[in-house]
Amino acid sequence: MITENEWAGNEWAGAAARNNAEWCDALCRAHGLAGEFGAGAWSSARRTPPLYPDAVSLAPGISPGDLVARIDTASPGCSVKDSFACLDLEPLGFEVLFEAQWIHRPAGEAPADPSAAIRWEPLRSADSLPEWETAWNDGEQGTGLFRPELLARDATFLSGTGADGKIVAGAVASPGESVVGISNLFAAGDAPGGEESAWAGCLTQVARLWPGLPVVGYESGESLDTAVRQGFTPVGPLRVWLRTA
The missing domain is CATH 3.40.630 (Aminopeptidase)
Structure with a gap:
């Protein structure tokens, strides 16, 4: 303890x-x-x-x-x-x-290059939120856990789409005064590069949107190992x- x-x-x-x-x-x-x-x-x-x-x-x-x-x-x-x-x-x-x-990952460091096969951008429309949640939920239809109100001020839903325009990866970025928190990161089974590429794409967007803020979150098991390879350090x-x- x-x-x-x-x-x-x-x-x-x-x-x-x-x-x-x-x-x-x-x-x-x-x-x-x-x-x-x-x-x-x-x-x-x-x-x-x-x-x-x-x-x-x-x-x-x-x-x-x-x-x-x-x-x-x-x-x-x-x-x-x-x-x-x-x-x-x-x-x-x-x-x-x-x-x-x-x-924890320091601000200002360039992340590894994400997969060129996935296009990353912030989710701009509440109409796309159900599709994002379904992709996050391993293809099972979402239940409305993530409400449109969150898009207005509290979080940025990052979306990675494949060549067919479907969402195959994503994450939630929660900016605060001193850090940006990353949660709910996912990569679909057929997403190019898997979770490794998802982290790279997510971090590229975070560096663009909040260039001066370090990144925090939490992970375990193989996902923790992946985050460490992307420049994170376990802090507790x-x-x-x-x-x-």
Whole structure:
């Protein structure tokens, strides 16, 4: 377990956690849910949309009991993003769903060349959002998780299209004051270059749109290895807890 002292001065993990919480808050607001940035954490008193946590810790010293008291533990699927992998939520009825690493990439570095077979650009029309979500969802029709309201101010949906004009890769870029967060990066099974090319194309767009901002996010397993090859450095662990009791 990571202690609070061990996290002192780890600015990139803290910046990544804050940026991720802001993206979770934006997505929840688009669904009519009012999240709150309180002492040491962001949280939602009502159940959040699928795949999104009910709370994101923003400081390693927060009390597990205080944090869990802010969220709806009675509804199925309640989860907590333990941003510093230091909370013990098992006594409160949670189990670890997965572990990952926050990642950081400096601003100003030229990314590897993306595949010339994919054209990258920001998604410009809300009409294209269902197609983007379907591609992100491995071809399964989207359920409206990503609402058009997000296009207005909170995020930039990056889209990679193949020669036939269909979306085959993409990512969400969430710009903040000091960093750009990348989440939901994907490459379809037939996308040229796969995830490696998706990262390269995504980072090329980020460097063009926000040239002075470093990039953060989180990944695990082979996806973490791919991100490292694209210039990212792991800067600290996180855990996602799911309530099962």
